[in-house]
Amino acid sequence: MTRPPLRHRIITASLLTVAALYFLVPVYWLAVSATKSSADLFGTFGLWFSDHPHPLAYLGAVLAHDHGIYARWFANSLFYAGTGAVGATGLSAAAGYALAKFPFRGREAVFHVVLAGVLVPGTALALPLYFLFSAMGLANTYAAVLIPSMVSPFGVYLCRIYAAAAVPDALLEAARIDGAGEARIFAGLGLRLMTPALVTVFLFQFVHIWTNYFLPLVMLSDSDLYPVPLGLTTWTGYADRQPVLYQYTVGGALLSVVPLMVLMTVLQRYWRTGLTEGSVKA
Amino acid sequence: MSRDTPHRPAPALAPVAGKRPGPAPRGRPRRAPGPRARHARAAAGFLLPFLALFALCFLAPLGYALHQSLFTTERTGPLGLGGREHEVFAGLANYAHALSDDRFLAGFGRVLLFGAVQIPLMIALATGLALLLDSASARGVAFFRTAFFLPYGVPGVIASILWGFLYVPGISPLVQIAGSLGWDVDFLSRGTVLWSIANIVTWQFTGYNMLVLIAQLKAVPQELYEAARLDGASARQIARHVKLPLIRPALVLTCVFSIIGTLQLFAEPMVLRPLASAIDSGFTPNLHAYSAAFVGNNPHAAAAEAVLLALVACVLSFGFLRLVGGRGTERR
Numbered sequence: 001m002t003r004p005p006l007r008h009r010i011i012t013a014s015l016l017t018v019a020a021l022y023f024l025v026p027v028y029w030l031a032v033s034a035t036k037s038s039a040d041l042f043g044t045f046g047l048w049f050s051d052h053p054h055p056l057a058y059l060g061a062v063l064a065h066d067h068g069i070y071a072r073w074f075a076n077s078l079f080y081a082g083t084g085a086v087g088a089t090g091l092s093a094a095a096g097y098a099l100a101k102f103p104f105r106g107r108e109a110v111f112h113v114v115l116a117g118v119l120v121p122g123t124a125l126a127l128p129l130y131f132l133f134s135a136m137g138l139a140n141t142y143a144a145v146l147i148p149s150m151v152s153p154f155g156v157y158l159c160r161i162y163a164a165a166a167v168p169d170a171l172l173e174a175a176r177i178d179g180a181g182e183a184r185i186f187a188g189l190g191l192r193l194m195t196p197a198l199v200t201v202f203l204f205q206f207v208h209i210w211t212n213y214f215l216p217l218v219m220l221s222d223s224d225l226y227p228v229p230l231g232l233t234t235w236t237g238y239a240d241r242q243p244v245l246y247q248y249t250v251g252g253a254l255l256s257v258v259p260l261m262v263l264m265t266v267l268q269r270y271w272r273t274g275l276t277e278g279s280v281k282a
Numbered sequence: 283m284s285r286d287t288p289h290r291p292a293p294a295l296a297p298v299a300g301k302r303p304g305p306a307p308r309g310r311p312r313r314a315p316g317p318r319a320r321h322a323r324a325a326a327g328f329l330l331p332f333l334a335l336f337a338l339c340f341l342a343p344l345g346y347a348l349h350q351s352l353f354t355t356e357r358t359g360p361l362g363l364g365g366r367e368h369e370v371f372a373g374l375a376n377y378a379h380a381l382s383d384d385r386f387l388a389g390f391g392r393v394l395l396f397g398a399v400q401i402p403l404m405i406a407l408a409t410g411l412a413l414l415l416d417s418a419s420a421r422g423v424a425f426f427r428t429a430f431f432l433p434y435g436v437p438g439v440i441a442s443i444l445w446g447f448l449y450v451p452g453i454s455p456l457v458q459i460a461g462s463l464g465w466d467v468d469f470l471s472r473g474t475v476l477w478s479i480a481n482i483v484t485w486q487f488t489g490y491n492m493l494v495l496i497a498q499l500k501a502v503p504q505e506l507y508e509a510a511r512l513d514g515a516s517a518r519q520i521a522r523h524v525k526l527p528l529i530r531p532a533l534v535l536t537c538v539f540s541i542i543g544t545l546q547l548f549a550e551p552m553v554l555r556p557l558a559s560a561i562d563s564g565f566t567p568n569l570h571a572y573s574a575a576f577v578g579n580n581p582h583a584a585a586a587e588a589v590l591l592a593l594v595a596c597v598l599s600f601g602f603l604r605l606v607g608g609r610g611t612e613r614r
């Protein structure tokens with residue numbers, strides 16, 4: 001393969017660098033600002049350190065504020081996103097496998113109803129869901145956020161097309177002739193062959209739950225149940241009266257951004273595997 | 283070298299809703315019960331857990347919202363206070379009320395304008411970056427791809443808090459730099475705040491859309507590009523006439539998801555509200571419905587607005603799919 005001309009490479013590199021600056025500078029600002037006191041936050045130039053950077057002291061103060069409520073929010077976020085994503089992956093895998101591998105009457109009708117679910121805006125559902133859960137006595141509990149997080153129509157869609165292509169019928173037939181039950185065939189064969197799609201569904205759902213704001217905002221009133229984003233908005237709400245909260249907000253935002261960035265960098269190749277399948281629907 | 287990870291074109295080309303050949307070849311010895319019944323029973327077992335929760339979290343709230351939206355609360359006490367509350371059938375009054383509420387309609391107009399400007403810009407940027415990263419001239423592809431994709435993991439609230447600091451005079455280095463150049467900018471004024479929100483959304487989702495497009499580019503057999511190159515096509519011609527048509531399905535998908543996302547706009551204006559007086563409680567339809575439910579304490583109005591929101595989202599996304607659907611099928 002011939003090397004592209006130098007001029008092309010220089011133009012490409014400059015454009016990519018400008019774009020990278022756009023995406024990374026806000027995060028850089030966050031990291032720099034997390035080393036500043038509230039006074040320095042307002043008094044010094046934002047893109048460089050103050051004269052007295054104290055990264056660890058301020059992050060420690062974030063964690064200690066209000067009896068360690070931030071750590072609790074973080075644990076809640078992990079719990080909602082982790083448990084919700086595992087649940088959604090399992091349910092989607094079973095449903096997608098059934099839709100791909102078992103011909104039954106009304107199968108396409110079921111599939112289309114689920115697909116329509118992809119197009120319904122989640123926030124339009126959240127308000128009525130809150131009224132429904134209130135009537136059931138579920139509002140303001142962990143379950144109120146967790147249960148809706150376990151339903152992923154898009155996950156079912158991905159699992160179905162992946163299972164249709166990656167799980168051979170002949171293999172299932174052979175296992176049946178050997179006398180294996182359907183549940184064992186699914187757990188032993190199906191899940192193993194569907195692993196790449198399952199990782200993708202898990203990641204999608206994890207990020208979706210982790211970044212979701214409207215559902216917990218609507219469902220929860222007890223701040224002990226809050227995930228990080230909801231918790232941080234209560235801090236910004238009081239920052240006018242208590243300026244130190246500006247600085248806690250910055251530190252808290254940084255602490256919540258870093259782990260997910262690590263996760264996304266490490267697991268990046270799995271995103272691409274599943275996204276290809278996702279894009280054929282259109 | 284994650285760039286060379288082999289991809290699976292097979293699933294990408296699998297028929298989505300096609301009929302599958304019969305489950306068991308004929309003439310094979312069967313055990314009772316027959317495979318059909320056995321299949322139906324197994325399928326039900328695998329499907330039921332999902333379908334039960336789907337019904338609870340998708341179908342039930344939609345039904346409940348439809349029902350709620352047709353009623354209204356009346357209070358019987360003096361001045362409507364203190365007495366018993368009871369629900370009375372109101373027909374379409376809640377819808378009529380929502381549709382004659384100028385602030386609610388203005389919110390819709392605002393998000394439609396937002397989408398008409400922001401979605402094309404973001405998708406164009408994502409496409410440009412995907413094509414650049416896919417071109418032979420690019421170096422450091424893994425680094426750039428990661429850098430562009432990172433903001434997708436930042437929750438909308440955190441992104442808004444972060445950009446809020448970058449917009450507010452006094453903290454923002456951007457305002458400071460512009461000021462020292464003699465340029466007086468206000469990111470949060472009545473005229474600019476919508477576009478400041480557009481910037482936050484673009485920052486968050488361009489990388490994600492780019493990744494979807496790259497995935498589709500990689501799923502195309504590389505020989506196709508090689509053939510075009512041997513025919514004497516330049517890199518730019520290949521991008522325009524070979525790659526762009528091939529990633530069309532992915533472009534449609536990213537547009538549909540962006541339309542749905544735009545209509546739900548909530549977290550960004552909600553977080554910026556204390557900073558920008560131009561953002562009121564009806565800035566977006568979603569904000570309006572939320573205020574109706576929790577500030578106005580009127581679940582019936584909120585339900586009607588939620589139904590309208592879902593309806594508009596469906597009409598717009600299906601309308602878009604129909605609009606582009608005519609030409610997108612040549613690959614089948």
